[in-house]
Amino acid sequence: xxxxxxxxxxxxxxxxxxxxDLAKRMKADRWGAQPLAGPQTVAVIxxxxxxxxxxxxxxxxxxxxxxxxxxxxxxxxxxxKETPSDTARVLERMVSAIVWRTYAQAGLDEMAAGTRVPVxxxxxxxxxxxQLLADLLTIEEHKGRLAGLTVAFxxxxxxxxxxxxxxxxxxxxxHVRIGHPERYAPDxxxxxDARRIAEGTGGSVTLEHDPTxxxxxxxxxxxxxxxxxxxxxEKEQRVAALAAYKVTPALMAEAAPDAVFLHCLxxxxxxxxEPEVIDGPQSVIWDEAENRLHAQKALLTWLLARA
Ligand code: CP
Ligand code: NVA
Numbered sequence: 001x002x003x004x005x006x007x008x009x010x011x012x013x014x015x016x017x018x019x020x021d022l023a024k025r026m027k028a029d030r031w032g033a034q035p036l037a038g039p040q041t042v043a044v045i046x047x048x049x050x051x052x053x054x055x056x057x058x059x060x061x062x063x064x065x066x067x068x069x070x071x072x073x074x075x076x077x078x079x080x081k082e083t084p085s086d087t088a089r090v091l092e093r094m095v096s097a098i099v100w101r102t103y104a105q106a107g108l109d110e111m112a113a114g115t116r117v118p119v120x121x122x123x124x125x126x127x128x129x130x131q132l133l134a135d136l137l138t139i140e141e142h143k144g145r146l147a148g149l150t151v152a153f154x155x156x157x158x159x160x161x162x163x164x165x166x167x168x169x170x171x172x173x174x175h176v177r178i179g180h181p182e183r184y185a186p187d188x189x190x191x192x193d194a195r196r197i198a199e200g201t202g203g204s205v206t207l208e209h210d211p212t213x214x215x216x217x218x219x220x221x222x223x224x225x226x227x228x229x230x231x232x233x234e235k236e237q238r239v240a241a242l243a244a245y246k247v248t249p250a251l252m253a254e255a256a257p258d259a260v261f262l263h264c265l266x267x268x269x270x271x272x273x274e275p276e277v278i279d280g281p282q283s284v285i286w287d288e289a290e291n292r293l294h295a296q297k298a299l300l301t302w303l304l305a306r307a
Pocket of ligand 1: 123
């Protein structure tokens with residue numbers, strides 16, 4: 001059966017490990033594997049803006065011997081005139097995989113149900129699983145392991161990155177702490193799913209309203225924009241509600257002395273994070289951005305081998 005990556009728990013703990021190990025090998029030998037030779041085409045569709053995702057998929061597909069077809073929804077029939085399911089039926093006749101950045105998770109579910117080629121979530125309102133593969137790869141490179149580490153996400157608790165950290169972090173056996181205001185909390189169903197996964201991996205999930213308690217002793221500190229794509233009109237109320245959750249040098253000092261800082265980018269310096277942190281010695285954001293390339297090449301290779 002065709003495999004997809006629509007949310008982070010589509011990969012079991014053993015499968016996540018396989019993809020991360022493959023990513024390490026592919027990073028060490030960038031042009032050593034050409035599973036898309038032909039060239040086969042991969043469609044990469046954007047309903048929302050992107051720099052990293054667009055470039056890393058385009059370059060990664062070319063590295064793998066394939067040809068990327070970048071589609072903006074604004075200039076296509078998808079997103080108004082044609083359903084995800086009909087779009088998938090057309091694309092699968094010509095492309096080897098579909099990568100889609102969109103709003104509602106339901107659209108991705110419909111796209112995947114309607115096709116025999118792998119569908120990859122390149123960010124939805126609910127999840128960002130490609131980013132998590134890159135983040136886990138980066139954390140492992142810097143800390144030497146994942147299982148048993150404590151990762152603290154501080155900020156907008158209803159964010160797609162939070163949901164992905166909950167699922168992917170639990171899958172990796174990490175202790176995932178979310179520091180968030182009551183108003184912006186993770187989806188309780190996803191928290192339950194993450195807790196179930198953590199029971200099997202030795203990880204754990206903790207929700208905290210106190211940002212200092214969330215970060216205390218953590219090995220990894222993460223944040224994300226307070227104003228995700230599609231939420232621009234809520235900026236004023238979000239900035240007010242999230243002000244106490246800014247990652248400042250003082251908050252970072254509560255983490256373990258050798259903690260690393262991650263941010264998927266783009267960042268709003270002075271809002272969710274102070275420049276002294278994101279541009280400081282504990283920040284690994286540029287490795288994290290580069291690792292989108294290696295992680296997604298491994299993911300595509302892994303999914304195509306099972307298609
Ligand atoms: N982190 C991330 O997904 O960046 P882009 O929005 O630039 O793709
Ligand atoms: N949470 C952010 C991530 C951007 C890569 C957003 O959805 O806009």
